[in-house]
Amino acid sequence: ETGVTQSPTHLIKTRGQQVTLRCSSQSGHNTVSWYQQALGQGPQFIFQYYREEENGRGNFPPRFSGLQFPNYSSELNVNALELDDSALYLCASSSHHDLAGLPDTQYFGPGTRLTVL
């Protein structure tokens, strides 16, 4: 187990609603990344948070937003839910860089399964 936790485990929403997913990073990690994994596909990068600011973003619309808190935990918010938002949402924590200044390994939580009806 990685020490990265996510809540809730499962969630069912209807189209047009809003949802908030939560992630607690592994001890010692200051960076959180969020991914969307649709059924039968690889994870797609949504965005990354470092020092409470968005550090980079993938090809997702602005209705996908996030927050990082001083304890490095993070939230993913999705507004105006669409049917295609149904997926497993994965959170990954890491240090921003390793001791050599290179990208550090990301460790993933178990995910939140979101179903939009």
Next chain:
Amino acid sequence: AQSVAQPEDQVNVAEGNPLTVKCTYSVSGNPYLFWYVQYPNRGLQFLLKYITGDNLVKGSYGFEAEFNKSQTSFHLKKPSALVSDSALYFCAVRDSFTGGFKTIFGAGTRLFVKA
């Protein structure tokens, strides 16, 4: 733009035989390469990574991968497969040219190890 290809949707191998799961990549800068494994209803587990240094990387559970710059490949290997290795395997790349923060995953390869 960075991309990852896993050309095989599924790999079948008998227990005790060597296994290979293929991955090729495309980046603008230096590649940072990763392999993850996913079991049903679980998140991704880190297996190994190549950042710099030796082209042969050893990871968890007896897995290894070889970085081949000329062929832009990073194939995952194990000398002797176990039934418990059956899972979904993802190759991923981060590009130094874009700051290395964005991880691109392949579509995944399902490995079946038959007893």
